[in-house]
Amino acid sequence: MAANINYILYLLKNILKSNVSNGLNLYKLNLMVTYRCNFRCKTCFIWQKKAINELSLAEYEKIFSRVNVNWIDISGGEIFLRDDIMEITSLIISSQKRLAFLHFPTNGFFTDKIQALADYILKNSKVKLVITVSLDGPEEVHNLIKGINSWRQSVDTYRSLRKIRDKRFEVFFGYTISSFNFDKIDQTIEELRREITDIDYSDIHINIQHLSEHFYANSSLNIDKDKIKDSVKSYIIKRKYKLYNPIEYLEYKYHSLIKNYLNNNRTPLGCRSLVNSIFVDPQGNIFPCSVYNRNLGNLRDNDYDLRKILKSKQADILRQNIKKGMCPQCWTPCEAYQMILSSLVRL
Numbered sequence: 001m002a003a004n005i006n007y008i009l010y011l012l013k014n015i016l017k018s019n020v021s022n023g024l025n026l027y028k029l030n031l032m033v034t035y036r037c038n039f040r041c042k043t044c045f046i047w048q049k050k051a052i053n054e055l056s057l058a059e060y061e062k063i064f065s066r067v068n069v070n071w072i073d074i075s076g077g078e079i080f081l082r083d084d085i086m087e088i089t090s091l092i093i094s095s096q097k098r099l100a101f102l103h104f105p106t107n108g109f110f111t112d113k114i115q116a117l118a119d120y121i122l123k124n125s126k127v128k129l130v131i132t133v134s135l136d137g138p139e140e141v142h143n144l145i146k147g148i149n150s151w152r153q154s155v156d157t158y159r160s161l162r163k164i165r166d167k168r169f170e171v172f173f174g175y176t177i178s179s180f181n182f183d184k185i186d187q188t189i190e191e192l193r194r195e196i197t198d199i200d201y202s203d204i205h206i207n208i209q210h211l212s213e214h215f216y217a218n219s220s221l222n223i224d225k226d227k228i229k230d231s232v233k234s235y236i237i238k239r240k241y242k243l244y245n246p247i248e249y250l251e252y253k254y255h256s257l258i259k260n261y262l263n264n265n266r267t268p269l270g271c272r273s274l275v276n277s278i279f280v281d282p283q284g285n286i287f288p289c290s291v292y293n294r295n296l297g298n299l300r301d302n303d304y305d306l307r308k309i310l311k312s313k314q315a316d317i318l319r320q321n322i323k324k325g326m327c328p329q330c331w332t333p334c335e336a337y338q339m340i341l342s343s344l345v346r347l
Contacts, residue, residue: 007100027071028338057088063306064092136176141180145180179223292322292328296309
């Protein structure tokens with residue numbers, strides 16, 4: 001099924017609009033469907049949360065009947081611990097008539113389920129699909145960080161997904177740089193090449209560890225920013241970016257501005273949370289993003305209408321706070337990409 005250029009044009013229209021206006025222009029959802037997780041990561045404590053009262057499939061149907069967006073990140077927890085993840089995804093691709101881009105991260109543990117969902121999406125929609133398989137180091141380091149022996153499953157899942165031949169699909173390893181693995185990227189590449197000979201730095205998409213009270217529940221941790229900064233600098237030198245590719249361009253800009261963020265402890269570009277994107281947790285609570293711990297309300301109390309919450313007085317106050325920099329300040333890919341896209345003229 002060929003990609004529908006109209007979907008991409010709708011997304012581009014909203015991106016261009018975000019470059020000339022600060023008005024409400026919701027085109028991306030960061031959708032957390034569960035906090036259940038089978039890992040015990042040292043950098044993220046989502047797995048310690050109680051996964052209760054999650055939104056049902058019927059409730060997601062109400063949500064998506066009232067909104068139409070161009071870009072959705074489905075995340076968790078580990079989304080494949082929901083028995084109805086196929087049904088939720090099917091609902092998304094059938095209801096979101098202008099959806100151009102769909103992404104989900106996974107810990108890679110459930111290879112067959114992941115493969116089946118990827119095949120289903122590509123067969124039954126015209127979206128651009130990107131899957132990120134978590135891999136945080138060479139085998140020993142990865143297993144230490146993740147709390148279970150899972151390196152093999154991540155590699156096998158990536159290898160399986162890489163066999164998909166569809167121009168609308170891309171798969172990457174996702175590497176979160178932390179104090180546990182800041183100096184292990186080169187070793188990770190070397191070890192992977194013994195498994196997949198043509199692996200390159202561009203196959204590993206890095207991001208930097210963040211702290212969040214309401215999402216990662218890891219605000220008690222410390223981050224060594226100097227170590228992370230040196231690691232990112234080394235990675236950028238070795239990676240060959242194909243800047244004509246939109247995803248690689250976003251990656252390049254994200255990576256190149258990490259140093260600025262770490263030096264100043266400030267978001268490098270104007271944040272677009274509550275303007276272009278919002279964060280929806282598994283119980284239907286709405287937050288500006290994954291880091292800013294300000295609950296704007298629950299969808300169940302607002303007729304499952306995202307825009308009703310976005311147009312509330314509280315949301316307007318938070319938008320002004322974010323514009324003034326009165327928020328935790330972050331540089332996560334979930335938010336940074338919208339910041340970059342809304343700053344194309346400036347950049």
